[in-house]
Amino acid sequence: MLVRLAWRNIWRNPRRTLVILLAVIIGVWSMIFLGAILRGMEAEMLRNAMSNLTGSLQIHHRAYRDDPVVENSMADRDKLDRVLGISLGQGAHWTRRVRVMAVASNARHSGGVTLVGIEPEKEARISFIGSAMTAGRYLESGDKNQILVGRAFLATFNTKIGHKLILMSQDIHKEMASKAFRIVGVFSAESEAVEKQFVFVPLSQAAGMLKMGESISEISILLPDLDMTGTQETHMALKLTAAIADDTYCVETWQQLLPMMKAYLEMSGFFLYVWYGVVFVAMGFGIVNTTLMAIFERMREFGLMKALGMRPLQVVKGVVAEAFFLLVLGISVGNILGFLSVAAIARNGIDLSVLAAGAQMWGIPRKLYPEIWVQDLVVAGLVVLVLGVLVSVYPAVKAARFTPTQAMMKN
Amino acid sequence: MAMVEIKDIKKTYHQGNVTVEALRGIDLTVDTGAFVALAGPSGSGKTTLLNIMGGLDLPDSGIVIVDNNEFSRMTQADLAALRLHKIGFVFQAYNLIPVLSAIENVEYVMLLQGVPATERHDRATAILDDVGLEGKYNRRPAELSGGQQQRVAVARAIVSGPAIVLADEPTANLDSKTGEGLLLMMKKMNKEKQVTFIFSTHDSMVIDYARRLVTIKDGRIVNDETK
Ligand SMILES: Nc1ncnc2c1ncn2[C@@H]1O[C@H](COP(=O)(O)OP(=O)(O)OP(=O)(O)O)[C@@H](O)[C@H]1O
Ligand SMILES: [Mg+2]
Numbered sequence: 001m002l003v004r005l006a007w008r009n010i011w012r013n014p015r016r017t018l019v020i021l022l023a024v025i026i027g028v029w030s031m032i033f034l035g036a037i038l039r040g041m042e043a044e045m046l047r048n049a050m051s052n053l054t055g056s057l058q059i060h061h062r063a064y065r066d067d068p069v070v071e072n073s074m075a076d077r078d079k080l081d082r083v084l085g086i087s088l089g090q091g092a093h094w095t096r097r098v099r100v101m102a103v104a105s106n107a108r109h110s111g112g113v114t115l116v117g118i119e120p121e122k123e124a125r126i127s128f129i130g131s132a133m134t135a136g137r138y139l140e141s142g143d144k145n146q147i148l149v150g151r152a153f154l155a156t157f158n159t160k161i162g163h164k165l166i167l168m169s170q171d172i173h174k175e176m177a178s179k180a181f182r183i184v185g186v187f188s189a190e191s192e193a194v195e196k197q198f199v200f201v202p203l204s205q206a207a208g209m210l211k212m213g214e215s216i217s218e219i220s221i222l223l224p225d226l227d228m229t230g231t232q233e234t235h236m237a238l239k240l241t242a243a244i245a246d247d248t249y250c251v252e253t254w255q256q257l258l259p260m261m262k263a264y265l266e267m268s269g270f271f272l273y274v275w276y277g278v279v280f281v282a283m284g285f286g287i288v289n290t291t292l293m294a295i296f297e298r299m300r301e302f303g304l305m306k307a308l309g310m311r312p313l314q315v316v317k318g319v320v321a322e323a324f325f326l327l328v329l330g331i332s333v334g335n336i337l338g339f340l341s342v343a344a345i346a347r348n349g350i351d352l353s354v355l356a357a358g359a360q361m362w363g364i365p366r367k368l369y370p371e372i373w374v375q376d377l378v379v380a381g382l383v384v385l386v387l388g389v390l391v392s393v394y395p396a397v398k399a400a401r402f403t404p405t406q407a408m409m410k411n
Numbered sequence: 412m413a414m415v416e417i418k419d420i421k422k423t424y425h426q427g428n429v430t431v432e433a434l435r436g437i438d439l440t441v442d443t444g445a446f447v448a449l450a451g452p453s454g455s456g457k458t459t460l461l462n463i464m465g466g467l468d469l470p471d472s473g474i475v476i477v478d479n480n481e482f483s484r485m486t487q488a489d490l491a492a493l494r495l496h497k498i499g500f501v502f503q504a505y506n507l508i509p510v511l512s513a514i515e516n517v518e519y520v521m522l523l524q525g526v527p528a529t530e531r532h533d534r535a536t537a538i539l540d541d542v543g544l545e546g547k548y549n550r551r552p553a554e555l556s557g558g559q560q561q562r563v564a565v566a567r568a569i570v571s572g573p574a575i576v577l578a579d580e581p582t583a584n585l586d587s588k589t590g591e592g593l594l595l596m597m598k599k600m601n602k603e604k605q606v607t608f609i610f611s612t613h614d615s616m617v618i619d620y621a622r623r624l625v626t627i628k629d630g631r632i633v634n635d636e637t638k
Contacts, residue, residue, distance in 0.1 A: 002522070
């Protein structure tokens with residue numbers, strides 16, 4: 001019956017109740033909706049960063065990251081293959097690369113690039129390059145002097161598909177090595193910097209040119225699931241390190257490889273919760289205000305209840321129960337609306353290409369698919385419910401403080 | 412045996428810089444099973460006295476003992492419990508919780524007392540029948556006449572099995588016929604259940620029903636007669 005009493009009291013002034021409800025609904029909805037967009041953006045940025053030759057994890061020679069030269073390469077590729085075959089779970093992919101600074105030149109221009117030797121089929125499953133071709137073709141197994149360059153590279157070097165490109169770098173004996181390649185394909189990337197930076201050739205050709213034999217610069221691994229917290233990667237890194245059992249090799253997660261990304265993700269999660277706080281403060285004032293109003297209107301009734309023998313604490317409970325109902329109702333509807341609106345735009349994504357030019361610089365993706373995190377839902381729901389109940393305690397205590405006679409006097 | 416014992420009660424109200432001496436030394440003893448009327452002109456202190464007897468208001472000085480409980484030694488929570496279990500109130504108006512139906516209003520006190528639901532329902536129905544409200548259980552206060560509302564209030568005051576009912580001008584808003592019905596009902600409860608009744612009134616008809624009439628003027632008892 002106390003539940004019924006609270007429920008009916010809520011609907012005594014439907015307009016006021018609807019106003020609070022609306023505030024809660026809009027607040028919760030905005031928390032969920034903006035949270036989903038932010039999380040979608042984060043996920044897309046992380047995916048982009050990973051597909052930009054990073055992957056979930058990488059294995060290098062211990063010294064490679066400080067000094068990425070061909071001498072710091074990994075010789076025992078068979079052993080690494082075996083370990084990865086056993087230790088990585090279902091759905092994980094990995095690929096080998098040779099990666100070295102080089103100078104590219106043709107008749108008109110020359111400039112520094114990163115020469116990446118890849119295994120075309122495996123690479124396609126891990127990084128962006130497999131699906132980034134805009135002209136010509138992708139590399140195939142058996143290719144020899146074929147090379148892929150970026151769209152922006154073509155313009156800088158004033159060249160086109162079919163033309164030659166000379167690459168020069170230091171080989172493993174510190175001698176100058178060079179090789180002529182022919183452009184067969186052009187790729188596009190999220191940013192022009194990437195298009196100008198990377199050129200791709202078959203792994204064997206790069207290794208041959210640099211006299212590396214069977215050695216490779218890095219292994220990039222992509223785990224099947226995206227874990228924005230990096231937990232699964234950390235576990236996998238420990239597992240691989242133990243399995244390889246050789247400290248000339250070093251396994252690193254994307255969090256270690258992309259410290260800026262890690263910091264960015266942490267900060268953006270923090271700001272989301274700050275935003276929740278801001279939304280709540282606005283909502284909280286509304287709740288306190290309207291509840292106070294409702295309570296002063298019903299002063300006489302609280303007096304009556306106390307005269308009938310209701311203890312002050314019971315009065316507080318009654319008022320808090322009313323706020324609780326309102327909040328639960330508002331949170332539920334807010335959640336439903338949040339889900340619906342996110343589902344509606346998740347189907348096609350949000351096209352951000354209008355802002356693309358400016359946004360690219362910040363790594364913001366062209367297309368955005370909002371993502372709802374259970375953790376965010378729980379935090380949003382709890383923030384509103386717990387803080388909402390807490391702020392309603394103030395008016396409730398006010399109600400309980402009315403002495404019966406004071407309250408009854410106010411005719 | 413005394414149900415209510417009051418000794419030298421004084422109560423002064425301050426409102427802004429106006430001071431009103433509402434009660435200026437009241438001594439009163441009311442026996443168990445009594446049916447007492449408090450009469451007196453408007454502003455004489457009747458409501459103040461009833462509120463003090465019910466523990467709704469505290470006197471500035473003096474002693475109040477109801478059913479062997481001395482108020483000055485009790486906390487707010489104790490007083491609430493005493494009201495809940497021993498004292499029934501009927502106010503002049505606005506007696507009922509507007510969002511609850513007649514039967515829910517009656518059940519409400521029993522709910523606070525912790526009476527189980529079925530018993531609550533049975534007792535509430537029985538008492539509403541007693542006060543002549545059969546078939547109107549589910550009406551909200553706004554759908555009842557003033558007399559019917561007062562009868563629900565009386566039913567609620569009695570249903571919890573109080574030792575004493577304090578009624579402040581229970582008939583003031585009623586026509587004389589309805590008022591008389593209500594009085595007869597209270598008198599019946601008084602006889603059958605030995606519930607002590609104290610009510611304030613201006614109404615000469617109500618005064619005729621009382622076995623004892625206490626008259627107050629300017630915060631003092633000026634006359635006390637038992638018929
Ligand atoms: N809360 C209060 N604050 C200030 N003065 C009060 C308060 N309650 C009562 N009074 C004053 O105390 C005096 C006694 O009031 P009380 O209500 O007890 O009279 P009453 O006999 O019940 O009058 P009535 O017959 O009009 O109901 C009056 O002068 C009243 O104005
Ligand atoms: Mg009065």
